[in-house]
Amino acid sequence: MSSPENQSSSERPATDNSSRRDAPPQASGAVAPPLDGVSLMNYEFTFQQHVDDRVTASFRIEADPNGSRLESPDTHSITSSISKYRVENGRTFHAYKDGSYMYPNDEQELDRQDYQYVVLKHVMGGKLYFAPWSQEKPPRNVLDIGTGTGQWCIEMGDEFPSANISGTDLSPVQPRDVPENVHFYVEDSREDWQWYAQNETFDYIHTRMTVGAWQDLKEDILQKSYDRLAPGGWFEAQEIQCTILCDDDTMPDDFELKVHFDDLEDASAAIGRPLKLAHKFKQVMREVGFVDVEEVTYKIPINGWPRNRQYKQLGKMWEHNLITGIHAVSVGPLHRVRGLNQNQIQMMLVPVRTAISDSRVHAYHKFFIVWGRKPFPNELQTSAQGSGDATMGGAP
Numbered sequence: 160m161s162s163p164e165n166q167s168s169s170e171r172p173a174t175d176n177s178s179r180r181d182a183p184p185q186a187s188g189a190v191a192p193p194l195d196g197v198s199l200m201n202y203e204f205t206f207q208q209h210v211d212d213r214v215t216a217s218f219r220i221e222a223d224p225n226g227s228r229l230e231s232p233d234t235h236s237i238t239s240s241i242s243k244y245r246v247e248n249g250r251t252f253h254a255y256k257d258g259s260y261m262y263p264n265d266e267q268e269l270d271r272q273d274y275q276y277v278v279l280k281h282v283m284g285g286k287l288y289f290a291p292w293s294q295e296k297p298p299r300n301v302l303d304i305g306t307g308t309g310q311w312c313i314e315m316g317d318e319f320p321s322a323n324i325s326g327t328d329l330s331p332v333q334p335r336d337v338p339e340n341v342h343f344y345v346e347d348s349r350e351d352w353q354w355y356a357q358n359e360t361f362d363y364i365h366t367r368m369t370v371g372a373w374q375d376l377k378e379d380i381l382q383k384s385y386d387r388l389a390p391g392g393w394f395e396a397q398e399i400q401c402t403i404l405c406d407d408d409t410m411p412d413d414f415e416l417k418v419h420f421d422d423l424e425d426a427s428a429a430i431g432r433p434l435k436l437a438h439k440f441k442q443v444m445r446e447v448g449f450v451d452v453e454e455v456t457y458k459i460p461i462n463g464w465p466r467n468r469q470y471k472q473l474g475k476m477w478e479h480n481l482i483t484g485i486h487a488v489s490v491g492p493l494h495r496v497r498g499l500n501q502n503q504i505q506m507m508l509v510p511v512r513t514a515i516s517d518s519r520v521h522a523y524h525k526f527f528i529v530w531g532r533k534p535f536p537n538e539l540q541t542s543a544q545g546s547g548d549a550t551m552g553g554a555p
């Protein structure tokens with residue numbers, strides 16, 4: 160098989176959709192309007208368990224020899240070079256474009272990402288998207304950049320069976336058993352997008368939790384997305400701001416978790432992968448030419464400190480996500496940028512973990528959802544006539 164860079168669309172390492180991976184438990188229940196100024200009173204965390212009623216106590220459950228993961232990533236039929244992962248400090252990292260992204264891709268991290276996916280879906284009221292799609296107006300051709308475990312693509316594929324859903328990532332870690340309308344490709348999205356036909360356009364491009372992947376929002380993804388969207392198509396980002404925030408005086412300046420995330424932000428920025436990007440999407444999308452750009456933000460408590468039951472539940476889930484993920488988000492920057500070894504990193508994380516669970520500090524993360532539309536040519540003309548800005552948007 161040829162290297163991914165040289166593959167034509169017919170031989171690209173798309174996933175074989177022959178069987179189907181089960182999805183993680185899905186959330187139900189009406190959830191939150193955005194948190195800024197609005198309460199989460201109706202926030203319900205009701206996990207539906209998909210258990211077959213016919214299963215009885217006499218039924219014997221077969222054990223998976225591969226362990227607890229839904230499907231082992233190394234069962235993909237992909238070029239061996241892109242699955243020979245870098246091993247560093249007890250974690251594995253993507254092999255394709257080795258070194259360009261600092262966060263692990265091992266089972267432990269994929270399990271955490273699946274968990275985080277469910278929590279964030281709760282935060283967004285069970286929604287997969289804020290762009291104005293519906294069963295009456297479904298998207299036709301959808302791209303998820305930095306798809307990770309591919310969960311978003313799989314659920315979009317289920318919700319919109321007539322749509323063609325593509326997910327791209329540096330790591331071939333997506334399951335094979337996905338809806339027939341879902342395909343995954345190995346790609347570095349910072350480079351020219353090679354894997355799809357040159358005349359192909361999308362009507363919806365999505366990213367989630369990709370900060371740390373981009374050097375320059377505009378160049379790396381937003382301009383390319385704009386250029387590849389059909390007029391009237393939508394781009395949507397669902398991204399967290401890593402900075403630890405607090406609205407009262409309970410967070411001291413030396414709060415270990417805040418100091419740690421500030422250091423990760425500095426380290427990541429030092430090698431050209433800034434983490435403080437979520438708040439920039441709206442502005443840069445407008446600069447690129449998107450219209451009808453909207454943004455909503457949610458506050459996610461770092462642990463169960465809130466009095467409100469729903470916030471408390473959300474905080475406890477986020478605490479679990481942080482505790483299980485803090486090594487993954489730290490190990491790359493601390494080793495590759497700060498030069499620390501595994502022991503030093505583990506020692507450093509001890510007080511950070513304690514801080515994550517410190518409910519005396521009313522700290523939170525901010526989660527941004529930003530979406531905007533590529534204008535139709537007649538809108539561009541009108542805008543140019545009105546504003547004298549003929550180059551707005553840089554549309555093809």
Ligand SMILES: C[S@@+](CC[C@H](N)C(=O)[O-])C[C@H]1O[C@@H](n2cnc3c(N)ncnc32)[C@H](O)[C@@H]1O
Nearest residue numbers: 260305306307328329346347348349367368372
């Ligand atoms: C934190 S994960 C989020 C995955 C998924 N979007 C989610 O919400 O669960 C970020 C993903 O972006 C991918 N990524 C990083 N840099 C990339 C690049 N240059 N091109 C494509 N994917 C990239 C990583 O491999 C990783 O799977």
